[in-house]
């Protein structure tokens with residue numbers, strides 16, 4: 575992925591406060607800004623949400639500001655959704671429409687304000703109001719950003735020799751508006767797994783044997799389908815998604831790392847619960863699931879996927895063999911379930927839960943640089959072992 579051009583944080587509009595008012599029939603959201611901004615607001619169904627897309631904004635809001643809802647708004651969250659774009663996602667208590675939305679200039683000692691007025695509607699009129707023109711356009715926007723960056727060099731250079739090294743895609747889970755699981759002291763999964771993913775990239779790039787592609791290198795939301803597309807478009811030889819799990823306190827105190835592969839039927843109830851939780855990422859980030867193409871799901875039953883599945887399972891076993899030497903593993907360290915992010919039919923894919931942020935011992939590991947170095951080292955050994963045993967001719971081809 576192309577890194578966004580760094581822009582001084584101070585040049586972004588600053589959101590300094592946000593508040594909700596009203597009741598279950600009409601609810602108003604107000605965002606205080608240091609200058610007026612352009613915006614776009616639209617509703618999504620299943621679950622009911624309202625999405626507010628803004629240019630990139632520096633949010634300087636109280637940490638728990640979105641957790642307490644009011645009226646039609648159950649809760650809201652915010653974050654970067656792509657380079658140059660921020661998003662606020664409102665979870666609704668039921669169907670509602672954006673009755674009015676406007677920006678007020680600063681006046682009478684009040685800052686500039688963005689106002690959304692939501693009104694309760696019935697399900698039928700809600701569904702009718704979901705015009706296709708109002709759908710999110712994440713994918714084209716990301717493509718444009720990459721195209722612009724790629725077009726930047728003005729001089730024509732001779733094409734470099736083709737890079738035939740295997741491509742490894744590292745996928746730090748969550749990001750931006752989707753925080754993932756959360757531990758005490760505001761430690762968020764999205765930050766833990768990004769730090770881990772970048773350290774893993776640095777380690778495996780050192781050998782020069784692989785080309786590494788990250789699905790994200792900063793705090794940006796990436797839809798699950800986009801992560802799969804990144805792997806497929808690079809004809810990746812391996813896809814490794816990095817996560818850190820949490821258990822509700824009434825469900826015991828599981829600990830240790832777990833390696834997941836894709837299967838139609840979950841290997842156990844915990845794997846099923848986790849896949850459901852991870853698959854919610856798109857809903858959390860404000861993606862309309864109705865827009866996701868079904869192509870990949872249909873190919874799932876294709877024979878072509880069998881080979882990929884064999885490779886995924888083989889890598890999972892090799893990885894467990896290496897990791898168990900250095901890392902505390904879950905008592906059942908190999909599991910499988912329907913993870914949407916593992917559905918590339920032609921890319922061997924695994925999802926690693928590094929540990930449980932809900933477990934005190936695991937959390938101490940997860941934030942320890944020493945632990946991270948050891949774990950990254952054992953994953954790099956597993957990758958070497960996997961590719962050493964694998965004839966080059968079986969690399970996925972397009």
Ligand SMILES: [Zn+2]
Nearest residue numbers: 747754817818
């Ligand atoms: Zn996760």
